[in-house]
Amino acid sequence: xxxxxxxxxxxxxxxSDAELKQALSFFKMMQVKKNxxxxxxxxxxxxxxxxxxxxxxxxxxxxxxxxxxxHFAFENQFASALVSFITxxxxxxxxxxxxxTNLYYISQKDFYHLLQIIPQWEKLYxxxxxxxxVTNTNRLMxxxxxxxxxxxxxxxxxxxxxxxxxxxxxxASYLNISQETLSRLKSKx
Numbered sequence: 001x002x003x004x005x006x007x008x009x010x011x012x013x014x015x016s017d018a019e020l021k022q023a024l025s026f027f028k029m030m031q032v033k034k035n036x037x038x039x040x041x042x043x044x045x046x047x048x049x050x051x052x053x054x055x056x057x058x059x060x061x062x063x064x065x066x067x068x069x070x071h072f073a074f075e076n077q078f079a080s081a082l083v084s085f086i087t088x089x090x091x092x093x094x095x096x097x098x099x100x101t102n103l104y105y106i107s108q109k110d111f112y113h114l115l116q117i118i119p120q121w122e123k124l125y126x127x128x129x130x131x132x133x134v135t136n137t138n139r140l141m142x143x144x145x146x147x148x149x150x151x152x153x154x155x156x157x158x159x160x161x162x163x164x165x166x167x168x169x170x171x172a173s174y175l176n177i178s179q180e181t182l183s184r185l186k187s188k189x
Contacts, residue, residue, distance in 0.1 A: 002027065004052050005104050008076055012127055013120040023118060026110040032097040039095040045084035047105045051075050054101025057170065060093045069174040071135065072098070072162050078128050098166065148177045152185045 002024045009020060027050070032038065039045050041060070049056060056079045058071040070093065073079035084091035085108055106114075114121040142151050152175060155162060163171055163186075172182040 002104065004076060005050050008050070009124065013123045015118065015120050019118045019120070023114055023121065026114060027104040027106050030103045030105055032101050032103065034097060034100050036097045037094055038097065039081045039084070039091050039093065041092050041094065042090050043084075044088055045081035045091050045095070046108045048078055048080045048085060048108070048111055049073075049095070050078050050104040050106075052102040052104060054103075055098040055165065056101065056103075057096050057098045057166075058093050059096070059173065067170075067173050068176070069170055070139075072159075072166065072170075072174065074161055074165075082132055098170070143176060148175065148181050149185060149188075151175050151177070152182070152189075156189065 005027060006020060006024060009015060009023065015023070029052075030049075032054075038047075038049070038056070051073055053075055056073045057069055058073070058079060058081065059067050059069040062068050071079070079095065081091040081093045081095050083089070084093070088108075111125075115125060142154060146154065155171075155175060162174060166174075168179050168182055168186075172179045175182065177185075
């Protein structure tokens with residue numbers, strides 16, 4: 001139990017066996033079914049999830065009611081409605097399991113407690129925040145500077161798992177293109 005999470009933490013920070021055991025004691029296992037919603041808009045996100053097996057999607061609804069996918073998190077990644085987790089404001093996003101998913105989760109309270117008692121935990125948190133910032137900034141820039149074909153090619157080069165594992169509707173939502181455009185792009189690739 002906790003092997004994948006333990007390996008992830010140990011690869012990111014220098015942590016003693018006692019500290020690692022203490023940190024892992026705050027994580028709980030959770031199994032969620034395909035399409036299950038973990039967070040909905042209007043709820044305050046109080047958990048940070050680590051994906052052991054499966055996939056989570058973070059998305060929101062546009063003013064027109066269309067789903068807009070912001071992020072996919074696969075095995076060996078943390079995911080959350082991060083703005084809500086940090087600010088304690090209600091979420092504007094959904095967090096949804098896209099496949100049957102095995103997770104470890106930690107409460108916001110326990111996560112912040114670890115920041116106080118394990119000095120290296122801050123480095124792990126900083127690593128996650130930096131990853132989230134770079135990922136979101138690069139996506140925003142791609143929407144402004146790249147056309148649909150270039151965004152699709154970039155996704156294939158940087159994160160082909162999204163195209164291979166996710167339904168076309170969600171891939172199109174992630175790229176901010178229509179499903180028809182995605183089908184055309186896939187046929188040319």
